[in-house]
Amino acid sequence: MKLTVSVLSQEPIYEQIKQQIREQVYSGELLPGMQLPSIRAMAKELKIGVITSKRAYDDLCEEGILTSHPGKGVFVSQLDTGQIKSAHLGLIMEQLADIVDLAKSYSVSRSDVYRLLDKIYEGDEENE
Numbered sequence: 001m002k003l004t005v006s007v008l009s010q011e012p013i014y015e016q017i018k019q020q021i022r023e024q025v026y027s028g029e030l031l032p033g034m035q036l037p038s039i040r041a042m043a044k045e046l047k048i049g050v051i052t053s054k055r056a057y058d059d060l061c062e063e064g065i066l067t068s069h070p071g072k073g074v075f076v077s078q079l080d081t082g083q084i085k086s087a088h089l090g091l092i093m094e095q096l097a098d099i100v101d102l103a104k105s106y107s108v109s110r111s112d113v114y115r116l117l118d119k120i121y122e123g124d125e126e127n128e
Helices: 013-026 039-046 050-063 081-105 110-126
Strands: 066-069 073-076
Touching: 013 039, 013 050, 013 081, 039 050, 050 066, 081 110
Parallel strands: none
Antiparallel strands: 066 073
16 A cells, blocks of 8 residues: 655645545555554554544544454455445545536636536547
C-alpha cells in the first residue's frame, strides 16, 4: 500500500489517508482480506502521529471499507459490486459538483457542459 501525505494541503492528514485507501480499495489495488499496516507502522512510515493513523482506520471501519480484528489487525472488507459502484458514483458526483460550480462561475450553460461531456466520451470511444 502506497500512501503520501502533504502537510501543505488544506485537507487534514487523516482525510488524505482515508481518501487514498478508499481509492485503492475501490480500484482493486487493495483486495478484500488484505491486511493493512498496523497503526504504529503507518504512523512511523508517514511520519505522523499514531492518533492520526488510528482516526483514518477507525473512520474507514465505520464506513465498512475496512474491518478491525482486535489482536490481529486491520483488513480490507469484502465489498459487493453494488457498494463499489455506489462509491464510484459518489466520487463522480463530488467531482461533477465542483465542475458545475466552476461552470456557473464562468457563466457556462448546462447545455455547453453537456456538450463538453459528450465530446469527452466520444473521444474515449474513438480510443477503444
